[in-house]
Amino acid sequence: MAQHAHVLVIGGGIIGVSVAYYAARAGLGVTLLERHTLASGSSFGNTGLLTLCDSHPLAVPGSALKGLRWLLQGRGPLYIHPRMDARFWLWLLRFARSGSDWATFRREWAHNLALSRLSLELYRDLVEQEGLPVAWHQAGVYHVAYTPEVWEETRRLAHEAQAVGLQAYILPPAEVLARLPYVRAPVLGGVFCPNDAHADPAALVHALAERARSRGARILEGVEVLRLVRHGERVREVWTTHGVYTATWVVLAAGVWTRELAAQVGVSLALEPAKGYSLTLPRPEQAPPTALLLDEPKLAVTVLEQRLRLAGLLELSGMDARLRWARVKHMLAAAAQYLRVDTQEILGVWRGWRPCTAHGRPYIGRAPGLRNLFLATGHCTLGMTQGPATGRLIVDLILEQPTAIDVSLYAP
């Protein structure tokens, strides 16, 4: 006999766990199914930046030439594996257009910023009111620039951030080096965004899951969803490795794997996996518990308790799971060039796929043509940042309550 859940969430990353938490907090009966363990997907080894200043589209106006140069060099932060797939090239074209000019770039930034702002407010509430058991660093994020071309872009983005109402302070080189003693000179300057934060991403997912459980959510690991069965305008059954489920509401929050699951019920999503890498190294003694973005090699760096994590690269090569050692070496070389870190002792190498939509906004809302299926995915580089807001919005939609921000912006 089928098991029934009022709300059935598929996927145990930051997004699925956030939905489960807010559903349980609203008193809804919620079951979450995760095929491996919680935070085993993209939410595991990322840098855990919770950022307003970097909630803008990845494609910055004027960066097309730079992107092309990186592609031709073959060792820059961007890699595209050529393939015969019209759908992919169409996606890429639309993705590049999200930063084709400053007006479009600003509009898309504002759309993502609304979600990130709400999320940071909710994180603060979770830490301060709910006592979320996680080390939370509200220490801001620094951008550091090393070349004139990059420094110009960094400053321009700081002015754009100020124009959308964010705090972003331009710092001279001496100030950057004084605040970040493990950054190597010479730098051309930096930008400080004091309202950004960071936390260990996997610890964040586990902490939120623990709070969801304590409010009554059933969170099941090792249960894989094999098939969604559609009947008319409803998902009627969810077949899993542990039997069949029925649900009043189904929420698909399976990261990059959402595309295949949604396709089973006739929903086509313009969602592409964008592979990224991270390295975990010992924390240098002089490193304050803050986060920085090295704008030259495009690496994000966060200090997590006794570890330092570096992440970057955007590889559009489908679901190719290969961990290319040449890229790891390139990241290590960049780390040694720009930071005083010990690159001999590597504590972890990881790769994961960001779920990226073509227009750069996540999908949060009811799946087209299906009355009881919600989608919560497509957060690309911002999933950790936007998790709680996504969870809260999905639950408000289920309850048909007014939402804190205009959710139609993210309609699938």
Ligand SMILES: Cc1cc2nc3c(=O)[nH]c(=O)nc-3n(C[C@H](O)[C@H](O)[C@H](O)COP(=O)(O)OP(=O)(O)OC[C@H]3O[C@@H](n4cnc5c(N)ncnc54)[C@H](O)[C@@H]3O)c2cc1C
């Ligand atoms: C290198 C790198 C650095 C990043 N840095 C940041 C950052 O600093 N800040 C930020 O905000 N974001 C960052 N991101 C993006 C962020 O990691 C993602 O946007 C976010 O983790 C996506 O969360 P998710 O819950 O949608 O997906 P995931 O974390 O991938 O979770 C999906 C889950 O669904 C499960 N699942 C899949 N299929 C099934 C099935 N059939 N049945 C059951 N379960 C299933 C998977 O096992 C997985 O656990 C980074 C990403 C990368 C790759």
